[in-house]
Amino acid sequence: MHSFGYRLNGLLTFSVTILAIMCAIASLSDNLNTPSPSAEIQVMNINWFQKQPQGNDEVSLTMNISADLQTLFTWNTKQLFIFVAAEYETPKNSLNQVSLWDAIIPAKEHAKFWIHTSNKYRFVDQGNNLRGKEFNLTLHWHVMPKTGKMFADKIVLTGYSFPEEYR
Amino acid sequence: MGWIGDTVDSVKSIQIRQLLTQAVSLGMIVTSALIIWKGLMCITGSESPVVVVLSGSMEPGFKRGDILFLHMSKDPIRAGEIVVFNIDGREIPIVHRVIKVHERQDTGEVDVLTKGDNNYGDDRLLYAQGQLYLQRNHIMGRAVGFLPYVGWVTIIMTEKPIIKYILIGALGLLVITSKD
Numbered sequence: 001m002h003s004f005g006y007r008l009n010g011l012l013t014f015s016v017t018i019l020a021i022m023c024a025i026a027s028l029s030d031n032l033n034t035p036s037p038s039a040e041i042q043v044m045n046i047n048w049f050q051k052q053p054q055g056n057d058e059v060s061l062t063m064n065i066s067a068d069l070q071t072l073f074t075w076n077t078k079q080l081f082i083f084v085a086a087e088y089e090t091p092k093n094s095l096n097q098v099s100l101w102d103a104i105i106p107a108k109e110h111a112k113f114w115i116h117t118s119n120k121y122r123f124v125d126q127g128n129n130l131r132g133k134e135f136n137l138t139l140h141w142h143v144m145p146k147t148g149k150m151f152a153d154k155i156v157l158t159g160y161s162f163p164e165e166y167r
Numbered sequence: 168m169g170w171i172g173d174t175v176d177s178v179k180s181i182q183i184r185q186l187l188t189q190a191v192s193l194g195m196i197v198t199s200a201l202i203i204w205k206g207l208m209c210i211t212g213s214e215s216p217v218v219v220v221l222s223g224s225m226e227p228g229f230k231r232g233d234i235l236f237l238h239m240s241k242d243p244i245r246a247g248e249i250v251v252f253n254i255d256g257r258e259i260p261i262v263h264r265v266i267k268v269h270e271r272q273d274t275g276e277v278d279v280l281t282k283g284d285n286n287y288g289d290d291r292l293l294y295a296q297g298q299l300y301l302q303r304n305h306i307m308g309r310a311v312g313f314l315p316y317v318g319w320v321t322i323i324m325t326e327k328p329i330i331k332y333i334l335i336g337a338l339g340l341l342v343i344t345s346k347d
Binding site (some may be wrong): 092093104126145 | 168227228229245246248264266267268269270271272275278284310313315342
């Protein structure tokens with residue numbers, strides 16, 4: 001009952017249980033945080049707006065993105081994955097979400113930023129429905145913890161629209 | 168002569184009972200592990216409720232050796248979610264982020280495009296020949312939680328199977344030789 005094997009077994013089981021409980025508590029502590037993020041996106045320019053040979057619309061645009069996401073960071077946060085997605089509706093699809101730009105924020109100091117960028121990923125529709133269409137730009141963030149539950153949220157900014165004609 | 172036969176018989180019967188008891192307790196351990204695993208599959212609604220991250224395509228968020236907890240609900244798949252999916256013809260599931268969603272008006276079915284955070288381009292290169300999007304039936308679950316480093320045990324056992332055999336052999340030996 002007190003041999004080396006039993007003692008090692010008991011010690012290992014106990015330490016694994018304690019580690020698991022610590023990870024769970026660390027994750028639960030994230031719920032105590034009440035974040036208040038803010039963001040603003042301006043479409044500076046529609047660089048070009050064409051129909052591809054396959055029939056799908058494609059647009060290239062330049063945006064100013066500024067945000068303050070510092071309140072989202074807790075001691076249990078490893079990084080923040082943020083991305084800007086354009087959301088719009090077409091006759092065939094009730095919802096289209098196209099990710100235009102993303103970034104990883106590794107620390108609280110970098111969470112208040114301003115960036116002037118063109119879309120990192122190609123904005124291609126499923127079809128050719130974009131002329132004159134209104135769309136929302138949504139800034140999503142995914143909190144990736146050091147351990148435990150991941151959670152995500154977003155800010156929806158409305159009022160953007162495509163030009164009426166290709167250019 | 169009679170009592171020699173008696174003692175031999177009693178010794179034999181003790182051995183058999185002990186052996187059977189040990190076999191039953193081993194069976195109980197294995198089946199309760201199976202019950203927990205299947206129960207988790209039911210609760211999370213996913214074929215494989217826990218996966219180990221095998222590649223570095225989601226760094227620095229998920230490193231090789233991390234464990235992801237999956238959950239599959241009827242909620243629609245939206246951009247930004249980290250999903251685990253299978254490609255026809257590939258046996259290893261892939262854990263990447265959704266970057267494009269096209270949801271049909273009439274059927275509610277979705278076309279989804281994914282990309283690993285640490286990869287330069289999207290996953291079209293990984294999909295089957297001619298496949299442009301993933302559908303819901305390819306997706307096994309959404310990642311909802313994660314534990315770092317714990318998956319290294321599985322990786323080591325898969326890449327160096329000799330360690331798996333040593334471990335199982337040692338466990339088997341322990342069970343057989345333990346007095347109770």
